[in-house]
Amino acid sequence: MNAMDIMEAMRARHSVRSYTARPIEGETLEALTKLIDECNRESGLHIQLVRNEPMAFSGAMAHYGKFSGVKNYLALVGKKSPKLDELCGYYGEKLVLAAQALGLNTCWVGLTFKKIPDAFRVENGEKLVIVIAVGYGATQGATRKSKTASDVSRAENAPEWFAKGVEAALLAPTAVNQQKFFLTLHGDKVSARAGLGFFSKVDLGIVKYHFELGSGRNASVWL
Numbered sequence: 001m002n003a004m005d006i007m008e009a010m011r012a013r014h015s016v017r018s019y020t021a022r023p024i025e026g027e028t029l030e031a032l033t034k035l036i037d038e039c040n041r042e043s044g045l046h047i048q049l050v051r052n053e054p055m056a057f058s059g060a061m062a063h064y065g066k067f068s069g070v071k072n073y074l075a076l077v078g079k080k081s082p083k084l085d086e087l088c089g090y091y092g093e094k095l096v097l098a099a100q101a102l103g104l105n106t107c108w109v110g111l112t113f114k115k116i117p118d119a120f121r122v123e124n125g126e127k128l129v130i131v132i133a134v135g136y137g138a139t140q141g142a143t144r145k146s147k148t149a150s151d152v153s154r155a156e157n158a159p160e161w162f163a164k165g166v167e168a169a170l171l172a173p174t175a176v177n178q179q180k181f182f183l184t185l186h187g188d189k190v191s192a193r194a195g196l197g198f199f200s201k202v203d204l205g206i207v208k209y210h211f212e213l214g215s216g217r218n219a220s221v222w223l
Contacts, residue, residue, distance in 0.1 A: 006213060009100035010171050014141025016105035019069035022136040024051060028102050032134075035098050036074075039091040045078040047091065048120040049134075056113045057133070065112030067133065073109070074132040075120040086194075088129040089205020093172070096132060097213075105137030108173055108206075110199045130202055146170050147179045155185035161215045162190070168214025172207045175199040181207045191223040 057070035076088040153166045180195030194204040
């Protein structure tokens with residue numbers, strides 16, 4: 001999948017909570033599964049695609065979260081470590097944008113679901129951090145209010161690559177749209193800080209992936 005497709009997916013992606021019964025199959029399933037395997041090899045995570053499992057989003061919490069028709073989701077699992085949440089955010093968002101480019105819709109879900117025994121595996125020393133609903137949306141979602149670049153970043157005479165990175169970071173989904181992150185330019189490097197809030201370290205990983213895409217820099221940009 002080329003960078004142009006991913007950037008278009010970033011701009012088009014909105015959180016979707018209602019899904020149709022159309023299954024994920026064929027070439028779309030093959031492409032998504034391949035990317036999950038690649039992400040797991042690269043990151044050491046244990047991300048798993050759960051399909052045709054409606055129970056996780058059938059309870060009162062899912063109803064409260066206004067979810068409907070969710071039968072497929074990504075379980076973001078990994079070995080316990082201080083960096084686990086951020087890793088899940090980074091690689092989870094890589095999958096989210098790829099899914100969007102494949103014609104699927106998604107929604108990050110931190111609390112409003114229930115764990116179903118045997119739906120996915122959590123090995124000794126691992127933990128489930130968060131899940132991502134995925135499938136064919138009943139809608140394409142809606143744009144949410146966003147902070148401005150000056151709210152979330154600081155730079156003296158910001159170069160174009162930094163400005164584009166911040167612009168992309170502002171498109172990143174964050175828990176309850178809190179956007180509690182801050183990016184600071186230090187020469188040709190950037191520091192990224194997570195604020196206080198639910199899943200803020202997951203959010204930071206998501207933001208970092210967006211920034212890299214928008215700026216055209218790789219992970220070496222981070223202090």
